[in-house]
Amino acid sequence: MPSGDHAYLxxxxxxxxxxxxxxxxxxxATVLPEAPKLTxxxxxxGxxxxxxxxxxxxxxxLVSRAFTPRRVAELRPRVEELCDGLLDRLPADGGVVDLMSAFAFPLPVTVICELLGVPFADRERFRAWSDAIxxxxxxxxxxxxxxxxxxVGYLRELLAEKRRAPREDLLSALVQVHDGSDALSEHExxxxxxxxLVAGYxxxxxxLGNAVFTLLRHPGGLGLxxxxxxxxxxxxxxxxxxxPIxxxxxxxxxxxPVEVAGTRIPAGSAVIGAICSANRDETVFPDPAVFRPDRSDAAHLAFGHGPHFCLGAPLARAELRIALSALARRFPSLRLAVPAGEIRMHAGLLVNRLEELPVVCG
Structure with a gap:
């Protein structure tokens, strides 16, 4: 692993x-002093x-109610409004734009900022911090x-402001939980x-950027x-x-000790469940490397499984549906501005993120 420690994959x-x-x-156990580390x-x-x-x-x-399907449905009109506002700024005359910086990231950043009560004006600051995290x-x-x-220093100041002047947002609610009981420590x-904040966008x-790139590399593009x-x-x-995320x-x-696929993994060992590989297991997904828009095979593991199944999965799914629909409706002939082979992933991150996605909007 990047830390130099070894792991079972x-x-x-x-x-x-x-x-x-x-x-x-x-x-x-990953944060125990003697445990093998990823980085x-x-x-x-905590x-x-x-x-x-x-x-x-x-x-x-303490936070699950903010991400239930019912709460996400209530957020839908606002997400649609934000989508339309971002698409209004894209050039409609065949101009070239980087869809990552103009649409794919501003949308979830704005949504999570409003949900948490984080000033959108500070987005560039915590974007840089997030990259390092x-x-x-x-x-x-x-x-x-x-x-x-x-x-952490920025968030401590923001939480102190929520304590002085609470609003109708998730961070204000969490401050009240902390101040009103012992259910949440200051560190937590x-x-x-x-x-x-970081996982939310x-x-x-x-x-979203990878999804659009996938569509634009296939016949039909956003018509799919x-x-x-x-x-x-x-x-x-x-x-x-x-x-894969x-x-x-x-x-x-x-x-x-845990036995996996006939292999005994000793106690104290690092284990990585390769979701990207699992989602292309040919025994579960026929033609796993083929993008099939109408696939209805077994459930993928993109959001994980078990107790740590992604808390924000309902919100992420809704944002993807809304964003792709709005983009296809407004720019049905959207196409790549450069050959697909020139598009690059940002190396060295936990997430698979495109560096840029230059597209022609006309």
């Missing part, structure tokens, strides 16, 4: 699913990414630590804010985006399956 669908749901494959600067203890049930369940329950090898350990400290409050923005809700849902799930799953460390 699990690649088949059923084995990855088993690892993700096995309580012996622990997230909390030189691991995630902090957050959703580094807890196991029942502590993880307690923390997750999701870094594998793109930043030095010193840069990763410095950026994390800056973001700050770590929760950091986790929701990094993954969705990256997947259907009007029918059911068909649109199938398309989004296939785009999630074929475009990251190259592997979040790191886990075994708290007891």
């Amino acid at each position: 699990v690649s088949r669908y059923e084995d990855v699913r088993a690892v993700l749901g096995d309580a012996r494959c622990s997230r909390a 030189a600067v691991p995630f902090d203890a 957050g959703l990414f580094t807890m196991d049930p029942p502590e993880h369940t307690r923390l997750r329950s 999701v870094s594998l090898t793109a930043h030095t350990p010193a840069e990763m630590r410095a950026n994390r400290l800056e973001l 409050l700050v770590t929760m804010a950091l986790t929701l 990094e993954t969705t923005g990256s997947v 985006v259907p009007d029918d809700d059911g068909a649109l849902g199938a398309l989004v799930e296939e785009l999630l399956r074929i475009n 990251g190259d592997g799953g979040p790191l886990r460390v075994t708290t007891a």
Whole structure:
């Protein structure tokens, strides 16, 4: 791994699913001093990414209501409005634009800022901080630590402001939970804010850009985006399956010996469930490397499995559906402005993010 430590990589669908749901494959153990590390600067203890049930369940329950399908449905008109506003700014006369910076990232950034109560004007600041937090090898350990400290300091100031002048947003509600009971410590409050902010737009923005790139590389382009809700849902799930959010799953460390696919993994070992590989397992998905917009095979693992199944999955799915529909409706002939082979992934990050996606909007 980037830290120099070794890990077991699990690649088949059923084995990855088993690892993700096995309580012996622990997230909390990844932050123990003696545990193998993914990077030189691991995630902090006390957050959703580094807890196991029942502590993880307690923390997750404090924010889960903000991401239920019902709450996401209530947010839909606002997400549609934000989509339309961003598309209004794109050139309608055949101009070239980088869709990543003009659409794919501004949309989820705005949505999560409004949901949490983070000033949108500060988006460029926490975007730079976020890059270092999701870094594998793109930043030095010193840069990763410095950026994390800056973001933590920013969030502490923001939470203090929420305490002085609470509003109708999720961070204000979490401050009230912290101040009103012992359900949330100060460290957990700050770590929760950091986790929701970074995860709330990094993954969705990256997947949205990759999804559009996938569509534009296939005959039909955005014409593949259907009007029918059911068909649109199938398309989004296939785009999630074929475009992994990251190259592997979040790191886990075994708290007891575990046998996977006939291999005995000792206690204290790092284990990575390779979701990108699981989602292309030919025993589960026929023609796994082929993008099939109408695929209705077994459920993919893009959002994980088990207790750590992605909290924001309903919001991410809704944003992808709304964004792709709006983009296809407004710019049905959208096309790549450069050969597909010139498009590059940003190297050295936990997420698979395009550096740029230059398109012709006419």
